[in-house]
Amino acid sequence: MLETLKKQHYVVVGNHSAVKPCLWLKKSIRGEGICYKQKFYGIESHRCMQMTPSVGWCNHACVFCWRNTEQSMGTQMSGFDDPKKILDEAITAHQQALSGFGGSEAADKKKLAEALDPRHVAISLAGEPTLYEPLGELIGEIKRRDMTSYLVTNGTRPDRLSRLSNLPTQLYMSLVAADIDTYKRVCNPQSPGLWDKINESLSLYPCLSTRKVIRLTLVKDLNMRDVKAYARLIEGAQPDFIEAKAYMFVGGSRKRLSMDNMPSHDEVKDFSYELAKHMSYKVCDEKTQSRVVLLGK
16 A cells, blocks of 8 residues: 555655645646635645545545555554644655755746645545544644644544544535435445434534535436435535535546546536525535536525
């Protein structure tokens, strides 16, 4: 797994964490565009550090995941690294990964200098971060350094979400099915009872005092149906925003799916407008290049 991660330009930090500068950070430094998260939420692409405290651990093996899910380290973590150590080493790894831009004529030097001092941490990348038990302490360490954060979770650990000692600036929860049968086909849960846990997290969502997003990863011919059922689940969670985003034919997912499973931006838009018909949300933004649509109140 470690060799695969290195080939994919991940930098492994400590025993279970990793960092990888994303495509949009690099594009932003070169003046070639920004991530949809900057367009939607104001998170500057070049000042965002993408990391995970659980690079090989996940309780899903989703068919659309870019990971080589057959190399998963399992669903249980132990021997947790200290949150401060993780963040220190992640920032160092992030800076080293960007050092090559110093000799690039295409790089905006001001943006590069700012990129080396990240102000936002995206706790996502790979694996399920709520499997890392001191997650609240990691978020607290990010806050103590005057950085913002967002956390992406699959919603299978409502116990961890409810007990977080610190909440992220923005909480993302992935919802990729509207019923248990579709969920099993798309997510390949690695433990029993996880669909019930996801519904428990949706019920918990209104009680979490931070900005909240429900993210729909849309896979053509797999989960782009039963819009009314999606609407019922999401309305109960009362997120601040909904993101409908196309599955992208990249990484390990190319072994499991085909290009035909990647919906066009127009198909994502059609799904989003149909969803809005059954909800108190409306389409409010989009980014065509990323095939993503934002819904809000």
